[in-house]
Amino acid sequence: MKFQSFIAAALSLAGVATAAVSATSTALGSGEELLLTGAHIIDVEGKQVRVGNLLIRDGKIAGHLDSPPAGFEGKVVSLDGKWVMPAFVDLHTHSFGDGVPGGRPDALGTPQVANHYLYAGTTAFVDLFGDEETLVDLRARQRAGEFGGADIYASLSCLTAPDGHCTEYGVPTRTMSTPDEARASVADLAKRKPDVIKFVYSPSDDQPSIDLATLEAGIAEATSHGIKTVIHVKTWQEMREAVEAGASAITHTPRGDMPTDIPALLVAHGAVSIPTITVHNEYLNYFFDPAILEAPMAKVLASDRVKAAYKNPDMIARYQPSFDERKARNANTLRSVGALAQGGVTVLLGTDGGNWGTVQGYSVHREMIKLVEAGLDIFQVLDAASTGAADFLGLDYGVKEGAIANLIVLDASPLDDITNTQAISGVIKDGRFVDRASLLAPAQ
Numbered sequence: 001m002k003f004q005s006f007i008a009a010a011l012s013l014a015g016v017a018t019a020a021v022s023a024t025s026t027a028l029g030s031g032e033e034l035l036l037t038g039a040h041i042i043d044v045e046g047k048q049v050r051v052g053n054l055l056i057r058d059g060k061i062a063g064h065l066d067s068p069p070a071g072f073e074g075k076v077v078s079l080d081g082k083w084v085m086p087a088f089v090d091l092h093t094h095s096f097g098d099g100v101p102g103g104r105p106d107a108l109g110t111p112q113v114a115n116h117y118l119y120a121g122t123t124a125f126v127d128l129f130g131d132e133e134t135l136v137d138l139r140a141r142q143r144a145g146e147f148g149g150a151d152i153y154a155s156l157s158c159l160t161a162p163d164g165h166c167t168e169y170g171v172p173t174r175t176m177s178t179p180d181e182a183r184a185s186v187a188d189l190a191k192r193k194p195d196v197i198k199f200v201y202s203p204s205d206d207q208p209s210i211d212l213a214t215l216e217a218g219i220a221e222a223t224s225h226g227i228k229t230v231i232h233v234k235t236w237q238e239m240r241e242a243v244e245a246g247a248s249a250i251t252h253t254p255r256g257d258m259p260t261d262i263p264a265l266l267v268a269h270g271a272v273s274i275p276t277i278t279v280h281n282e283y284l285n286y287f288f289d290p291a292i293l294e295a296p297m298a299k300v301l302a303s304d305r306v307k308a309a310y311k312n313p314d315m316i317a318r319y320q321p322s323f324d325e326r327k328a329r330n331a332n333t334l335r336s337v338g339a340l341a342q343g344g345v346t347v348l349l350g351t352d353g354g355n356w357g358t359v360q361g362y363s364v365h366r367e368m369i370k371l372v373e374a375g376l377d378i379f380q381v382l383d384a385a386s387t388g389a390a391d392f393l394g395l396d397y398g399v400k401e402g403a404i405a406n407l408i409v410l411d412a413s414p415l416d417d418i419t420n421t422q423a424i425s426g427v428i429k430d431g432r433f434v435d436r437a438s439l440l441a442p443a444q
């Protein structure tokens with residue numbers, strides 16, 4: 001797939017706005033307690049809901065209580081009639097900002113994007129390729145407490161062939177042609193502690209690709225460093241080969257009918273799918289269904305320039321002739337993702353934010369709608385977006401004792417209607433309520 005919007009200038013600008021204005025949550029101090037009372041608490045992994053009280057201590061879930069403990073001295077927040085569930089994680093984005101069809105991207109910068117994510121109830125995201133130096137620096141500074149927002153995770157680089165996909169954006173990335181070069185490149189990148197390692201494996205593409213032996217060597221080297229791999233593929237055959245090569249995750253959904261052996265192959269190898277339905281079909285939806293960008297969350301997270309671009313009559317006219325063809329392709333994507341899930345594959349949420357047809361933060365909610373349309377069970381969808389995605393990063397999200405207290409408070413049940421994930425009345429990160437309004441202010 002050609003990702004039209006990903007413009008080099010924006011990527012290299014990602015670090016310009018480095019100091020986010022909002023001082024967001026830091027972990028609760030020793031002994032600091034928060035008690036949420038009366039909420040419907042959604043246990044995504046246990047696939048159940050119970051009404052009760054949730055005790056949070058030192059940034060972690062400390063237990064479920066039938067009634068507030070006698071003499072409780074911590075903060076008590078009444079959430080009668082509200083719904084509480086684990087916060088979201090986006091496993092595939094490019095955090096420089098938002099793509100703008102027909103124009104320069106909105107280069108919000110990673111700190112502001114981190115704020116937008118947190119506003120939208122997402123407490124962590126994985127940047128799957130941007131400027132490596134910028135991302136190393138920003139991730140370190142965020143972890144040192146210099147700014148807040150959703151937690152930054154990153155592949156830091158995109159490992160690809162010389163002139164392969166990822167090299168077209170003018171941002172430095174790591175290229176390789178042989179197994180030895182792949183091993184050396186991964187070993188060098190591993191020193192900078194990427195949270196995952198991304199490879200482009202797409203011999204079917206017009207652009208050059210690494211060959212299978214190079215991919216196998218790179219994956220083996222990453223695995224020897226204990227780092228998971230995410231492989232960008234374009235065809236089902238490429239997905240098959242990447243899975244057999246030991247990939248931890250495959251990202252994107254190939255076109256065409258999925259061969260019937262694919263789900264069992266992923267299950268047998270323990271590989272997960274990050275299908276990024278959003279980037280495959282929202283591009284069309286944004287142009288032809290204006291209501292999507294009229295949603296309250298979209299209104300505040302998408303800039304006027306982004307919103308105007310999808311109303312541009314010239315652009316709409318350009319895509320009108322291919323509408324039916326694209327719509328059929330999108331239906332096929334949904335069928336494939338549904339069949340993957342039906343076949344027992346763990347499907348996890350990624351948006352490919354930064355591209356056209358995405359809005360950082362908001363698209364997490366759009367991807368959940370797409371996963372429901374693909375036929376996933378509602379708890380599967382919530383797991384894909386929260387506990388499951390977090391688990392891929394080695395993070396314990398959820399409502400069980402000991403889990404990180406990254407939670408969202410909703411006005412209505414997402415089990416009844418997935419669009420209710422957008423009805424956020426509160427976000428709790430590391431055990432503390434976040435000041436959401438401050439997250440919308442521009443970074444300085």
Ligand SMILES: [Zn+2]
Nearest residue numbers: 092093128352
């Ligand atoms: Zn991507």
